[in-house]
Amino acid sequence: MMGGDKMQVVTPKEMNQIDNLAISDASVPGVILMENAANAVTNIVLKKLSTNDPVIVIIAGSGNNGGDGFAIARQLASIGINVQLFFVGKEENLTGDARTNWEIIRKRDDITIHKEINDFSNIKNLTTQADVIIDALLGTGLTGEPREPHKTSIEIVNEAKIDQNIVISVDIPSGVNGHTGAVESVAIDADITITFALPKVGLLLYPAKSYVGKLYVAPIGIPEWVTNSVTSDYRFLTMETISSLIPKRKGDSFKGDFGKSLIIAGSKNMLGAGVLTAHGVLMSGSGLTTLAVPESEVQTVQSKLTEEVMTLGLPSDNGKITEIDEVIVKSYDVIAIGPGLGQHKGTKKVVKSVLKNSTKPLVLDADALNVLQDESELLAITEAEKVVTPHIGEFSRLTGYTIEEIKYNSFELALKFACDWNSVVVLKGSPTIITTPEKELYINNTGNPGMATGGCGDVLTGVITSLIGQGLSVKKASILGVYLHGLAGDLAKESLGVYGMKAGDLVNNLSKGLCYLQEYKSSKKRRGRIKCLQEI
Numbered sequence: 001m002m003g004g005d006k007m008q009v010v011t012p013k014e015m016n017q018i019d020n021l022a023i024s025d026a027s028v029p030g031v032i033l034m035e036n037a038a039n040a041v042t043n044i045v046l047k048k049l050s051t052n053d054p055v056i057v058i059i060a061g062s063g064n065n066g067g068d069g070f071a072i073a074r075q076l077a078s079i080g081i082n083v084q085l086f087f088v089g090k091e092e093n094l095t096g097d098a099r100t101n102w103e104i105i106r107k108r109d110d111i112t113i114h115k116e117i118n119d120f121s122n123i124k125n126l127t128t129q130a131d132v133i134i135d136a137l138l139g140t141g142l143t144g145e146p147r148e149p150h151k152t153s154i155e156i157v158n159e160a161k162i163d164q165n166i167v168i169s170v171d172i173p174s175g176v177n178g179h180t181g182a183v184e185s186v187a188i189d190a191d192i193t194i195t196f197a198l199p200k201v202g203l204l205l206y207p208a209k210s211y212v213g214k215l216y217v218a219p220i221g222i223p224e225w226v227t228n229s230v231t232s233d234y235r236f237l238t239m240e241t242i243s244s245l246i247p248k249r250k251g252d253s254f255k256g257d258f259g260k261s262l263i264i265a266g267s268k269n270m271l272g273a274g275v276l277t278a279h280g281v282l283m284s285g286s287g288l289t290t291l292a293v294p295e296s297e298v299q300t301v302q303s304k305l306t307e308e309v310m311t312l313g314l315p316s317d318n319g320k321i322t323e324i325d326e327v328i329v330k331s332y333d334v335i336a337i338g339p340g341l342g343q344h345k346g347t348k349k350v351v352k353s354v355l356k357n358s359t360k361p362l363v364l365d366a367d368a369l370n371v372l373q374d375e376s377e378l379l380a381i382t383e384a385e386k387v388v389t390p391h392i393g394e395f396s397r398l399t400g401y402t403i404e405e406i407k408y409n410s411f412e413l414a415l416k417f418a419c420d421w422n423s424v425v426v427l428k429g430s431p432t433i434i435t436t437p438e439k440e441l442y443i444n445n446t447g448n449p450g451m452a453t454g455g456c457g458d459v460l461t462g463v464i465t466s467l468i469g470q471g472l473s474v475k476k477a478s479i480l481g482v483y484l485h486g487l488a489g490d491l492a493k494e495s496l497g498v499y500g501m502k503a504g505d506l507v508n509n510l511s512k513g514l515c516y517l518q519e520y521k522s523s524k525k526r527r528g529r530i531k532c533l534q535e536i
């Protein structure tokens with residue numbers, strides 16, 4: 001497992017196991033966990049307040065998520081803040097730590113408690129006046145879609161959301177399925193979500209992800225050996241673990257140390273795909289970059305390429321590559337094949353030759369995968385380590401599963417493919433996931449909808465290729481490459497917005513992304529090992 005537990009993501013069931021182990025085996029009383037959870041939320045609320053006389057509305061349910069809400073109410077009221085708490089549920093259903101916290105607050109006169117939510121006018125009235133609305137209605141214990149009166153309460157909070165107030169969800173936005181990321185009917189549209197101990201997998205997946213707002217992970221006093229003792233199938237990519245993967249450079253380095261990369265990409269009307277891939281390779285730190293295109297297109301492509309990229313003309317027909325010599329295949333440290341190759345009867349021959357003759361790592365994308373349609377067994381003819389980088393349509397053609405089947409079972413199918421064909425899989429989408437033959441699954445968390453534009457996938461192929469050439473394993477290069485590519489997209493979005501950005505802007509932001517990761521790495525060293533609230 002890469003990066004250890006810093007990348008751990010859990011299902012609600014696994015989180016529940018961890019909470020129970022913390023209580024039973026690590027002797028941390030549940031009420032302390034709840035107090036720590038409340039503390040993390042209170043601290044963020046205090047940081048966000050912009051008036052001296054704030055009104056805070058807390059909507060609390062009758063489970064432990066509501067219990068967190070009661071503890072937050074007490075902490076805020078104790079420092080003189082006007083807290084209005086709406087209890088959505090039946091008092092007789094309160095048990096355990098939630099009951100303990102309820103008994104404390106109901107005897108206090110500095111918290112206004114509203115019960116019996118049948119008439120919603122009061123809640124409507126107060127939420128519109130609130131500076132902060134805290135959603136402690138439903139957490140990881142949600143089953144099915146929110147029932148009444150929870151459903152209407154969620155709708156009221158969403159209607160009350162205006163620019164001047166902040167909606168903070170406790171652990172997960174109420175209504176969101178913490179495992180699948182599904183929102184069956186309604187869910188709180190949060191500005192901030194503070195999730196406890198470890199991120200819940202559903203928070204990283206759409207549609208839930210668009211309800212989460214800014215996501216923070218707050219430690220709540222569960223020892224690391226307890227979280228480590230529950231094995232989870234998922235990992236997610238964080239700045240902390242990713243920045244540690246950046247290949248180091250010695251003072252006496254030379255270009256041969258950073259990979260001789262060959263990109264076989266582009267055809268008569270799709271030369272841009274080759275150019276973008278090659279530029280992606282170059283701008284992620286490659287030593288020597290060669291773009292192989294149809295021999296008929298060499299001159300045209302040279303006029304589009306930056307001068308640092310070398311070109312190689314390959315035998316072609318009708319503007320498409322039809323052959324590649326074994327000697328060429330064997331002379332590079334890494335080969336990427338596929339973007340914009342087009343479809344020709346010679347294309348499969350080229351892909352087969354690369355698979356058969358290469359002993360060095362391969363990155364297979366786009367048309368290199370399309371020609372393997374229903375013949376993924378051809379992947380078994382290579383000795384080389386490999387990564388395939390399909391988007392959902394290419395993955396559907398490659399595997400024979402429908403797009404719908406892949407959408408709803410993407411984790412399972414990408415894992416199966418990685419194991420069946422001994423290949424890393426980068427399944428591009430929102431989010432992009434990476435699976436490995438060792439049965440690992442990583443969820444990426446960078447990138448934005450501005451990247452849903454032609455050529456962005458080609459750049460990713462280039463980034464991964466470049467990182468392999470610089471000495472990273474195929475797995476690490478795929479993980480770092482996906483994260484860096486998304487980060488470059490996020491940096492491009494900062495200056496251009498989501499509508500105006502294009503694949504070339506990702507290329508231009510790769511070096512900035514690498515600097516960002518490097519700076520993070522060195523500042524992390526300065527911060528030392530203190531565990532704190534982590535922003536994702």
Ligand SMILES: NC(=O)C1=CN([C@@H]2O[C@H](COP(=O)(O)OP(=O)(O)OC[C@H]3O[C@@H](n4cnc5c(N)ncnc54)[C@H](O)[C@@H]3O)[C@@H](O)[C@H]2O)[C@@H](O)CC1
Nearest residue numbers: 019033034063064065138139140141142143145146147171
């Ligand atoms: N010791 C622990 O287990 C800790 C739990 N914590 C909090 O506890 C939460 C989990 O608590 P619970 O397991 O009690 O679950 P929740 O509080 O998330 O939800 C359970 C409650 O919601 C109701 N409910 C479930 N589905 C519903 C639906 N569709 N419509 C309406 N009502 C519904 C149930 O009847 C029950 O009252 C976490 O999300 C977290 O906020 C934290 O306090 C940290 C410690």
Ligand SMILES: [K+]
Nearest residue numbers: 135138172174
């Ligand atoms: K919640």
